[in-house]
Amino acid sequence: MRIGVLPIGKADAAMMVLIKENLARVFPDAACVVIDEKIPLREEAFDKKRKQYQSNVILSEVQGCAFRKTGLNRVLGVVDADIFVPELSFVFGEATCPGKAALISLWRLKPEFYGDAPNMQLFLERALKEAVHELGHTLGLRHCSRSSCVMHFSNSISDTDIKQSLFCDKCYLHVKISINNLG
Numbered sequence: 001m002r003i004g005v006l007p008i009g010k011a012d013a014a015m016m017v018l019i020k021e022n023l024a025r026v027f028p029d030a031a032c033v034v035i036d037e038k039i040p041l042r043e044e045a046f047d048k049k050r051k052q053y054q055s056n057v058i059l060s061e062v063q064g065c066a067f068r069k070t071g072l073n074r075v076l077g078v079v080d081a082d083i084f085v086p087e088l089s090f091v092f093g094e095a096t097c098p099g100k101a102a103l104i105s106l107w108r109l110k111p112e113f114y115g116d117a118p119n120m121q122l123f124l125e126r127a128l129k130e131a132v133h134e135l136g137h138t139l140g141l142r143h144c145s146r147s148s149c150v151m152h153f154s155n156s157i158s159d160t161d162i163k164q165s166l167f168c169d170k171c172y173l174h175v176k177i178s179i180n181n182l183g
């Protein structure tokens with residue numbers, strides 16, 4: 001599996017490298033790269049009433065990139081802005097399930113967002129969990145009832161902090177089968 005990490009808007013370049021390196025640990029057989037392309041965060045995606053960005057609009061941009069990059073099986077867009085879907089007050093990410101495109105937002109993963117002191121390690125750990133979670137969706141995985149599994153749904157940051165960055169046995173089996181079917 002070849003995974004490309006795609007920075008969107010003002011997403012920090014150093015963070016892209018760290019996400020890429022950590023993804024390679026969770027998906028040891030995958031080749032991970034940072035895509036040398038920057039997609040702007042379009043104002044059309046901004047909802048003036050909610051003061052947040054529409055996740056699906058950004059995800060379709062990621063999908064466009066995934067179609068162009070035929071050498072990649074998956075593209076993970078990373079945005080540093082508050083994103084939402086209409087039925088929820090916010091989302092940490094979204095993905096095509098199954099499909100090639102995944103999106104995560106760093107906005108609500110920073111300890112500072114919750115009034116806590118900056119903590120790079122915690123921030124990165126959270127970003128990795130959300131990245132693995134959304135990539136899991138691209139491999140056809142649904143939400144898992146086990147609170148420690150990376151595929152458990154995060155309703156709040158404490159859910160993210162409770163879960164691990166790894167798949168449970170059941171989800172991992174599904175991941176392995178899906179990756180094998182990619183060829």
Ligand SMILES: [Zn+2]
Nearest residue numbers: 133137143153
């Ligand atoms: Zn999910």
Ligand SMILES: [Zn+2]
Nearest residue numbers: 144149168171
């Ligand atoms: Zn699971």
